[in-house]
Amino acid sequence: MVGVPEIAFESWAAQFIAKGHKVAKVDQMETVLGKEIREKASNVKEDRIIRRELTSVFTTGTIVEGGLLTNEMSTYYI
Incomplete structure (x- = not known):
């Protein structure tokens, strides 16, 4: 698991x-603020973590974003 700033995500992901x-x-x-409102509404402090969701999965075979594509990633060999 690695955390990177969102502005540098494409660079790190490509690497x-x-x-x-x-x-x-x-x-x-x-x-x-949204977390605090959710906690007040539910009166349960069990879920103290800010909600996060998996939004994308990238592999060499599924990349469609131009910023992640490089010439070195070609996997087709003759």
């Missing part, structure tokens, strides 16, 4: 994918 790793992107789905 990991080029080395054969799968990359999953998880986004934060609520703000701290």
Whole structure:
């Protein structure tokens, strides 16, 4: 598991994918204020973590975003 700034995600993801790793992107789905409102509404403090969801999975065979594609990633050999 690696955490990278969102602005640098494409660069880091491309590096990991080029080395054969799968990359999953998880986004934060609520703000701290949203979390506090959810906690007050439910009166249960069990879920103290800000909600996040898996939004994308990238592999060498599933990349469609141009920023992640590089010439070195070609896997077709003659």
